[in-house]
Amino acid sequence: MYQKFGLFIAGRWEQSATTTAVMSPVTEETLGEVASATASDTRRAIDAAASAVIPLHKMGGFGRADALHRIADEMAARSDEAAQMISLETGKPIAQSGREWVLSVDQFRWYAEEARRIYGRVVESRVPGGRFEVNKEAVGVVGAFTAWNFPASLPARKLAPALAAGCPVVLRPSSQTPGVAMIMVDCIRAGRLPNGAVNLVAGSTDNTYTPIMEDARVRKVSLTGSTRVGQQMIRDAADTVKKVSMELGGNAPCIIFDDADLGAALDVCVPSKFGNAGQVCVTPDRFFVHESLYSDFVTEFSKRAAALTLGDGLDDATEMGPLINASRLTEVDAIVQEAVQAGAKLEVGGQRAAEFNSGHFYEPTVLSNVTDDMRAFSEENFGPIAAISRFTEEAEVLTRANASTMGLSAYAFTQNPERARRATATLKAGMVGINSFALAASEAPFGGTNYSGLGREGGSEGIEDYLDTKLSQIVF
Structure with a gap:
């Protein structure tokens, strides 16, 4: 060819x-x-x-x-x-x-x-x-x-x-x-x-x-x-x-504040996380969810992730394809297993997709109760892994979100304009999305810091x- x-x-x-x-x-x-x-x-x-x-x-x-x-x-x-x-x-x-x-x-x-x-x-x-x-x-x-x-x-x-x-x-x-x-x-x-x-x-x-x-x-x-x-x-x-x-590389935080429109956030968070099987430098890696929304967010996110159709990208019904190669598959699985062994809860996924006899397919995976020191959170996982943690205070979560050597993209969901401005000003990233992941456009500058x-x-x-x-x- x-x-x-x-x-x-x-x-x-x-x-x-x-x-x-x-x-x-x-x-x-x-x-x-x-x-x-x-x-x-x-x-x-x-x-x-x-x-x-x-x-x-x-x-x-x-x-x-x-x-x-x-x-x-x-x-x-x-x-x-x-x-x-x-x-x-x-x-x-x-x-x-x-x-x-x-x-x-x-x-x-x-x-x-x-x-x-x-x-x-x-x-x-x-x-x-x-x-x-x-x-x-x-x-x-x-x-x-x-x-x-x-x-x-x-x-x-x-x-x-x-x-x-x-x-x-x-x-x-x-x-x-x-x-x-x-x-x-x-x-x-x-x-x-x-x-x-x-x-x-x-x-x-x-x-x-x-x-x-x-x-x-x-x-x-x-x-x-x-x-x-x-x-x-x-x-x-x-x-x-x-x-x-x-x-x-990136290691993008995604903050779900207590005043976020939960349904609207999930509508874009799930497809963004699992687009290209998570092999995207600007994909949200670290989900920080306010404690008041945490349980509902984890439940609904997991439900939607589990419903995604895996398969050959040439099939119109496919919603998520494979990882690029065997080494990527091995690395993604290692990140998940390390997190589970360290105390994270596996909500869905967490293994190579059993229904395929060939191909580098890994199940859409959701981890909850993730701590900041786990590799699923502290490094770019570059795979279909949604790592979720809870937070209480705005100042706390912004500090945690910035605790990374990376600075490509960052996201926050809120309906409060003043909070949106504070988050935009505080988050250390070359690009910040508020209620949106649409950062890549020919008319807009794309790139990071650090x-x-x-x-x-x-x-x-x-x-x-x-x-x-x-x-x-x-x-x-």
Whole structure:
């Protein structure tokens, strides 16, 4: 299924002497063999990107905007193909896959318009007859690294603003989900950008990551991945002083205050927690529920979790798919068992789904009486685990919610506007949702603080990470 794609270098699809198997998380069988880049292939991709810097600049913002709109049109026309590939590679329900592709198309449309609005400014100088001009210029070649859990939206968040700014890209998608990025790159050909504007290499760390990080012509790297990988990338980027932007892990608190609309909260909390089988960096991990609502919340949450339909993402009836691989399944189960042994109560789930003979299916799981020191609470569980604890006072819960090295997203449910403002101001996170989990939108800046990352993707802020500021003083 990958034969028509492969590596994309200097405007052409290529095959390679070696391939890597892509496995289905549903059947545990091979989906296909994907071309695996050599270090020489990656260096050729960097060469191609470097050759595209000046042609992309000469297109101007309006020319690049037109190109991005053409790309978005092509992506929209191939929505069914892309959604199916997302579900095949990740196992997520087809409805979620379709929404992801739609959001990816929207990234290109948004940044098509931002390409026309890369503004500088003029500053009066104290030198007689002089003035300062502040301009924005593309940083140059970008290395983009993406994770497997959102194989369409993550590349789109990097490719669209980079191209809008005038930066050529070498994209390294996850080896577990390369086909979705390949479809996107194939759509980019419709933009009629200069050869080398976008390149794709898949393969081992030694053959892809290392050449990109060592090459001084790559002036910026962008990662969506784990905090551990991000820390290493920051260290490696220092050798050639590359700009970095990092969207890393999360451990989101979700506070249910005593004045919350319980039904409305449950309506969004359950699908948000179990979307993509919990493999979402902004998913609510730690549920803090006021003692007056605690019993009802746990009972109803558990009832709804137990009713979710597990299955192949290509089946329209499926509400939750499998975990991405066997190691993720093992880790999720270990987190649950540790919590139970430490005193948490298993309300529902807590084991591999017995009705499946193959696939990495784990039951939607609810743990109550969880304490803050349990791994289910203190670390990102990245699985279908809802860990629930009770609280009494507002000040207490805000302190507990902030007791994490992560700071990607945080949520609270309340009908009190003053409490909502206090929570928003106090919670340490790059994004805060009040009565909502809808934080990912092309027009809004997405990103975290502390160990959750650097920089922003989305919004007018998203293009800034691909621009350098140049100051000139002109005196007549």
